[in-house]
Amino acid sequence: MSSLGVGIVGLPNTGKTTLFNALSRSGALVASYPYATIEPNERVVPVSDPRLTEFARLAESARIVPATVRFIDIAGLAEGASRGEGLGNRFLSNIRQVDAVVHVVRGFKRGDSSSQAEAIDPVRDVELIETELRLYDLEILGRELSKVRRLAKSGTKECIERVKALERTEEEISSDVISDRASVARELALLAPDMSLLILKPTLIVLNVDESSDDSATNERKLREWAEPHGVPVLSVNSLVEAELAELDPEDAELFAEEMGVEEESLDRVVRASFELLGLITFFTAGPEESRAWPIRAGLTASQAAGKIHSDFERGFIKAEVIHQDDFLSAGSFPAAREAGTLRLEGRDYVVLDGDVIIFKFNT
Ligand SMILES: Nc1nc2c(ncn2[C@@H]2O[C@H](COP(=O)(O)OP(=O)(O)OP(=O)(O)O)[C@@H](O)[C@H]2O)c(=O)[nH]1
Ligand SMILES: [Mg+2]
Incomplete structure (x- = not known):
């Protein structure tokens, strides 16, 4: 964007x-x-x-x-x-x-x-x-x-x-x-x-x-x-x-x-x-390659947010793994968060919140 x-x-x-x-x-x-x-x-x-x-x-x-x-x-x-x-x-x-x-x-x-x-x-x-x-x-x-x-x-x-x-x-x-x-x-x-x-x-x-x-x-x-x-x-x-x-x-x-x-x-x-x-909210992606802030309008769904990263992500959207910032910080990693149950599975209509850290799963 x-x-x-x-x-x-x-x-x-x-x-x-x-x-x-x-x-x-x-x-x-x-x-x-x-x-x-x-x-x-x-x-x-x-x-x-x-x-x-x-x-x-x-x-x-x-x-x-x-x-x-x-x-x-x-x-x-x-x-x-x-x-x-x-x-x-x-x-x-x-x-x-x-x-x-x-x-x-x-x-x-x-x-x-x-x-x-x-x-x-x-x-x-x-x-x-x-x-x-x-x-x-x-x-x-x-x-x-x-x-x-x-x-x-x-x-x-x-x-x-x-x-x-x-x-x-x-x-x-x-x-x-x-x-x-x-x-x-x-x-x-x-x-x-x-x-x-x-x-x-x-x-x-x-x-x-x-x-x-x-x-x-x-x-x-x-x-x-x-x-x-x-x-x-x-x-x-x-x-x-x-x-x-x-x-x-x-x-x-x-x-x-x-x-x-x-x-x-x-x-x-x-x-x-x-x-x-500008009235935007920010979601994040975090991986070995890069950690990145993605500013979006409030109210976008998970699949629309995926579309901000790449249009293929929106088309091939399967699901999103989502964790809120503080939960991610206290878990310390995605695997630990998965174990603790704070990394949730969300569908395409989930409304993204400011501070969400997201892993998108998609088909290309
Ligand atoms: N003492 C002081 N002088 C400043 C400060 N900020 C800018 N100036 C001085 O004010 C003058 C104008 O600064 P600019 O930044 O060009 O001002 P501008 O608003 O862009 O001016 P225009 O584009 O012509 O409207 C320059 O000589 C600056 O050095 C400040 O915080 N303190
Ligand atoms: Mg000037």
């Missing part, structure tokens, strides 16, 4: 590319992951998952193949982007293509930051971008509504339902706080699945902080207070330091990180949180 895409979005010069570089360089340290040749502003980044490391150890796997996230570095959006300022429309339409959004907000001092416009103010900045996203969405909704309203006059039931869904969405997007973006998105997807609205994409805010800002704790607190009712998670990262760390070998990186007082694994947390935005 080609990885789903997460767009890095924000005002100009907030450190989007710095974060992108840090993410993709740190990714390159991992031994192997499915590689895709893609545009230079797109990188496939492995998702570190301690479960996978454990499974590989137990199965004595020769290699580890983690799940991946595809990050796309999108150009900065300026105020007025929704009216076409600064190539705004093109960048906004780039965001339509992604499955989720990492919104980078400046939390570091810039040059001579005596002027008001340069003062660090994450809430102002976040609202500025969100306003542009909403204006763009409202424009698209408005255009679609006037088209569908005309069609609805001669009134198929489908058309009328679509108008209602679009109107409800328009109302939500115009309100001060969209309290549950995911449920608005779900409702819209049912009746107008072709509409891709920017503000409804699963979103994570990354506050790009600086080691030297005096009010960084205050800024972060204010941003979190803002984000809470909007239902958007916030992570703090020092992208500049992380980008430098990603270039060092691990020993030097550890020393430097300590010196700079950066939190361990802050990049890993960004990747994991980005992966979580």
Whole structure:
């Protein structure tokens, strides 16, 4: 499966590319992951998952193949982007293509930051971008509504339902706080699945902080207070330091990180949180050749999950031997699990759970 895409979005010069570089360089340290040749502003980044490391150890796997996230570095959006300022429309339409959004907000001092416009103010900045996203969405909704309203006059039931869904969405997007973006998105997807609205994409805010800002704790607190009712998670990262760390070998990186007082694994947390935005679950395979994480949509059956590995697996599916992660860890091996009775036999209609470790049996 080609990885789903997460767009890095924000005002100009907030450190989007710095974060992108840090993410993709740190990714390159991992031994192997499915590689895709893609545009230079797109990188496939492995998702570190301690479960996978454990499974590989137990199965004595020769290699580890983690799940991946595809990050796309999108150009900065300026105020007025929704009216076409600064190539705004093109960048906004780039965001339509992604499955989720990492919104980078400046939390570091810039040059001579005596002027008001340069003062660090994450809430102002976040609202500025969100306003542009909403204006763009409202424009698209408005255009679609006037088209569908005309069609609805001669009134198929489908058309009328679509108008209602679009109107409800328009109302939500115009309100001060969209309290549950995911449920608005779900409702819209049912009746107008072709509409891709920017503000409804699963979103994570990354506050790009600086080691030297005096009010960084205050800024972060204010941003979190803002984000809470909007239902958007916030992570703090020092992208500049992380980008430098990603270039060092691990020993030097550890020393430097300590010196700079950066939190361990802050990049890993960004990747994991980005992966979580995509709403996927993960099942695993573990054998001597490789241990591998397989991200799938929730609700897939065993035979459909087998089809993710190879279409022949789905066609020739016979059965699956399934064990849940903790049972596998405590058994220590498949034979031991078989003996303990924790490795179960499941048929094609078994619904795969996050954390299942699976051995597929199939005919080719
Ligand atoms: N002090 C500090 N400077 C940073 C940080 N992140 C980025 N910068 C600096 O901010 C400037 C812009 O960084 P970029 O990563 O190019 O920002 P961008 O958001 O990709 O910019 P555009 O693509 O032009 O919108 C560069 O000079 C970076 O070195 C940070 O965490 N701290
Ligand atoms: Mg950039």
